[in-house]
Amino acid sequence: MTILLKRLLVSLALFAPVSAVAQDASLDTGNTAWILAATALVLFMTLPGLALFYGGLVRSKNVLSILMQCFTIAGLSSIIWFTFGYSLAFGEGNAWIGDFSKVFMAGIGKETLSGDIPESLFALFQMTFAIITPALIIGGFAERMKFSSMVLFSVIWLIAVYIPITHWVWGGGWLGAMGLYDFAGGTVVHITAGVAALVAALVLGKRKGFGSSAMTPHNMTLTVAGAGMLWVGWFGFNGGSALAANNDAAMAMIVTHLSASAGAMTWMFIEWFRYGKPSALGTVTGMVAGLGTITPASGFVGPGGALVIGILAGFFCFYATTYLKTVLKIDDSLDVFPVHGVGGILGTMLAGVFSATTLGVFSGYGFAEGITSMAGQLKVQFIGVAATVVYTAIVTYVILKIVGLLTSGLRVSDEQEIQGLDIHMHEERGYNL
Numbered sequence: 001m002t003i004l005l006k007r008l009l010v011s012l013a014l015f016a017p018v019s020a021v022a023q024d025a026s027l028d029t030g031n032t033a034w035i036l037a038a039t040a041l042v043l044f045m046t047l048p049g050l051a052l053f054y055g056g057l058v059r060s061k062n063v064l065s066i067l068m069q070c071f072t073i074a075g076l077s078s079i080i081w082f083t084f085g086y087s088l089a090f091g092e093g094n095a096w097i098g099d100f101s102k103v104f105m106a107g108i109g110k111e112t113l114s115g116d117i118p119e120s121l122f123a124l125f126q127m128t129f130a131i132i133t134p135a136l137i138i139g140g141f142a143e144r145m146k147f148s149s150m151v152l153f154s155v156i157w158l159i160a161v162y163i164p165i166t167h168w169v170w171g172g173g174w175l176g177a178m179g180l181y182d183f184a185g186g187t188v189v190h191i192t193a194g195v196a197a198l199v200a201a202l203v204l205g206k207r208k209g210f211g212s213s214a215m216t217p218h219n220m221t222l223t224v225a226g227a228g229m230l231w232v233g234w235f236g237f238n239g240g241s242a243l244a245a246n247n248d249a250a251m252a253m254i255v256t257h258l259s260a261s262a263g264a265m266t267w268m269f270i271e272w273f274r275y276g277k278p279s280a281l282g283t284v285t286g287m288v289a290g291l292g293t294i295t296p297a298s299g300f301v302g303p304g305g306a307l308v309i310g311i312l313a314g315f316f317c318f319y320a321t322t323y324l325k326t327v328l329k330i331d332d333s334l335d336v337f338p339v340h341g342v343g344g345i346l347g348t349m350l351a352g353v354f355s356a357t358t359l360g361v362f363s364g365y366g367f368a369e370g371i372t373s374m375a376g377q378l379k380v381q382f383i384g385v386a387a388t389v390v391y392t393a394i395v396t397y398v399i400l401k402i403v404g405l406l407t408s409g410l411r412v413s414d415e416q417e418i419q420g421l422d423i424h425m426h427e428e429r430g431y432n433l
């Protein structure tokens with residue numbers, strides 16, 4: 001009876017705040033205030049930023065389905081992160097996965113610290129990353145996946161792909177121990193989302209009419225507004241990853257802004273030169289490419305490196321988008337792989353080249369330590385990229401096949417696709433004009 005009572009008390013303790021401890025003296029209120037703001041900014045990137053950005057890019061009959069998917073993923077990911085996701089990602093565990101020591105946030109109270117900020121805040125900040133990553137993937141299968149399939153896929157993918165790779169890189173796993181440079185999510189967020197979206201696009205196949213009929217964005221105003229929200233929110237994404245209100249956060253923010261600007265202008269001028277007119281869609285896509293590409297390097301490069309990274313992001317992501325759709329004929333509906341996947345790969349590799357030790361335009365590009373040192377870091381970066389790509393591709397493919405069996409097929413029928421997912425899946429319309 002005594003043993004059962006003890007077990008019951010331990011179980012109930014998981015749901016109760018931890019009592020005050022002496023750690024409160026080392027709390028840094030300035031750092032805490034900044035990460036509180038950064039956390040809100042990162043959530044703002046998904047809701048409403050990404051939801052509006054993606055929502056404007058699809059056809060009007062599917063806009064509500066995109067918004068619904070973003071909101072649903074935010075809720076599901078938050079609950080999973082609270083129950084066991086945070087524990088598996090950041091618990092001690094081993095080189096591959098964490099443990100269950102922090103299930104239901106066990107042992108995390110108001111006074112429990114992670115460094116000099118509350119651990120509850122650190123867990124919440126990381127939760128916002130776990131929200132936006134699977135939300136990015138929906139751009140790869142937009143306008144054709146069943147809602148039930150999307151829900152099941154997102155849940156399993158978060159557990160089987162995002163959480164292990166987060167542990168590898170940031171939670172004390174093997175890639176972090178190897179010395180991989182990934183400040184804010186080049187591998188953890190952008191490569192995983194980009195590769196998963198590409199695999200999903202290949203498994204589901206093209207939208208009905210892809211390549212033979214126009215599938216233009218139905219509301220560029222929504223898309224541009226969402227893109228602006230992403231740009232602002234990214235200051236929290238990259239600047240907050242310093243986990244302090246310090247020089248690293250300030251530098252991460254300025255390089256983020258410069259890379260976004262360079263990516264946007266590069267894409268805009270390429271379009272202007274090739275087609276005679278610059279487009280709003282191209283400009284905001286170039287901005288997102290610049291943001292995604294600087295993300296892994298944002299804590300390691302100076303402004304000069306950021307400018308080069310942004311230009312390269314606009315160039316490579318533009319031609320990756322063109323090649324994927326016009327040559328390979330792959331219907332990655334909202335260009336997740338060519339923008340986030342290619343950008344994440346490019347940025348992770350360039351982090352090993354442009355690692356800055358001083359500020360300025362022409363100094364601190366990573367060559368000061370010699371070619372041998374840079375080559376060693378590039379080897380680590382390549383291993384990180386390759387491991388993330390291969391693991392994500394294989395596991396995502398398996399998950400899609402399992403989900404397809406459990407939901408009697410991943411796709412809606414041709415008639416339902418023509419009708420639109422808003423009416424078919426939710427019995428609602430995005431617009432009643």
